[in-house]
Amino acid sequence: MDERKGVEGRNAARDKPMLPDSSAQPTHAAWQNGGDGLLSAQLTHAALADCAVLIVAAGTGEFEAGISKSGQTREHALLAYTLGVKQLIVGVNKMDSTEPPYSQKRYNEIVKEVSSYVKKIGFNPASVAFVPISGWHGDNMLEPSKNMNWFKGWSIERREGCANGVTLLEALDSILPPSRPTNKPLRLPLQDVYKIGGIGTVPVGRVETGVLKPGMVVTFAPANLTTEVKSVEMHHEALQEALPGDNVGFNVKNVSIKDIRRGNVAGESKNDPPVEASAFTAQVIILNHPGQINAGYSPVVDCHTAHISCKFAELKEKIDRRSGKKLEDNPKFVKSGDAAIVDMVPGKPMCVESFSQYPPLGRFAVRDMRQTVAVGVIKGVEKKFVAGGKVTKSAQKAQRSK
Structure with missing residues (x-):
């Protein structure tokens, strides 16, 4: 707690x-x-x-x-x-x-x-x-x-x-500990990044899926940076592995505190690593908006630990919020109470996943006017694969030794 x-x-x-x-x-x-x-x-x-x-x-x-x-x-x-x-x-x-x-x-x-x-x-x-x-x-x-x-x-x-x-x-x-998806590839959204004297750069966050271990080579998205995990700690105790649900800090070498930030996602570089999303399609339910929402609307999207402005690029379908059945193609607007399939484009680099693959990274809240105006579930992601991301010396060394 x-x-x-x-x-x-x-x-x-x-x-x-x-x-x-x-x-x-x-x-x-x-x-x-x-x-x-x-x-x-x-x-x-x-x-x-x-x-x-x-x-x-x-x-x-x-x-x-x-x-x-x-x-x-x-x-x-x-x-x-x-x-x-x-x-x-x-x-x-x-x-x-x-x-x-x-x-x-x-x-x-x-x-x-x-x-x-x-x-x-x-x-x-x-x-x-x-x-x-x-x-x-x-x-x-x-x-x-x-x-x-x-x-x-x-x-x-x-x-x-x-x-x-x-x-x-x-x-x-009486709280039930939920089942933890250890068999999926690693996904760890960063809650914060600290610089600790005598240790170095320490990202902090919760393992959502997969396992994090010392010696693992991880990639941060959307930073497109790959490095080696030197150590993993939880509550000031060293761990040999961190499992889903564990809130951990982990030391990474050759990485500046300026290179990675809250909202980045860490994953294993050789096992479906996380990638920046250039766009994503979501099922969105409008809960509390005073007017009409048109294509071009750009509120803040809160997804895992990321808080990024995203544009409603295209309103593709209006659907029944309970059954999911299509009601209308390409609606001109949506309003409170409506559900829609929407193509969304992040205003800044962002890493999200489809809800079906990685549920914790595939649900979001839409915030505007100091309140939640909509909630959504990501159906598909258009990923932006960029060659030539930074790979630290420690990552190169670790990859050669494996």
Whole structure:
């Protein structure tokens, strides 16, 4: 779980690699709360998480503001689902500030409203743990609260087995570690790149598919740079191999911190290495746009850890958002509620993949006007193969010795 210290310390902590929680499960959770200023970081953390913890405020007026059409509660739940987080815990916070305090009626109202919305997004409410809490007073955080004797606990139903408990910690312990695709080629989107004294350049990110090992020769896209991995660490411990789900730092030789950046993707150079995308075709659902979207629209696309302006080059088809059936060829525009097949062109070099091959690199959110206006799934990628990319001396040496 990401151990950020709350909103006050967010600038220092929000982009650090996620830290393990102290509970039993080796999973990662992204806390979803706060204002617009946190959304960029939350997109990254959501893309790294196995479970989202959605914190909603129970105070009078606060919940209503969050669940409104432009509210953050809706935004965060939607982002989590879009970015592939399929497990959700809802903490109904500030129960001490309801009227009257610790009101069962208020809690039930909120559960009903949030259940309805998360169901529309795609979550199954029966598999969501709802926990009434007070973060300030500690109610139902680690131990059952004496202020809410009416709460008999949460229970969730899922194919992998049911679970139940009372506290938020117990809900976190019920998170299922997802299966990890180790047999696929390596894909590791970079969350950040650090320069560490005495070590050198250290990219940081989560292994999405495949395996990362010391001695492996990797290619970064769209930087088109190939080098050798000298060492791999997780939580300050050296690893012989990093598996999908591991948030790691790895040392690369002969690479400047200016050569690679957040949003680049690392892959094994000899096993379907990542390549820059010159264009891609996506199925896009327009969620919340005040007007019409025409060809030429250029919002920001958040895909894995990349945040790049992309142009809607061509609106190819309008489709039924549930069945996928074609409704209209070459629509002149799309609007809120519509789904479409769109050809998209990145405004700057970008690496994405088709959802069918590499799901974590094939889903995205479209952001404009400080909100998510659409979500999408990539159907196909036009790759830009460029000869003559930089190959470091350490990579050349490693390749000769193999």
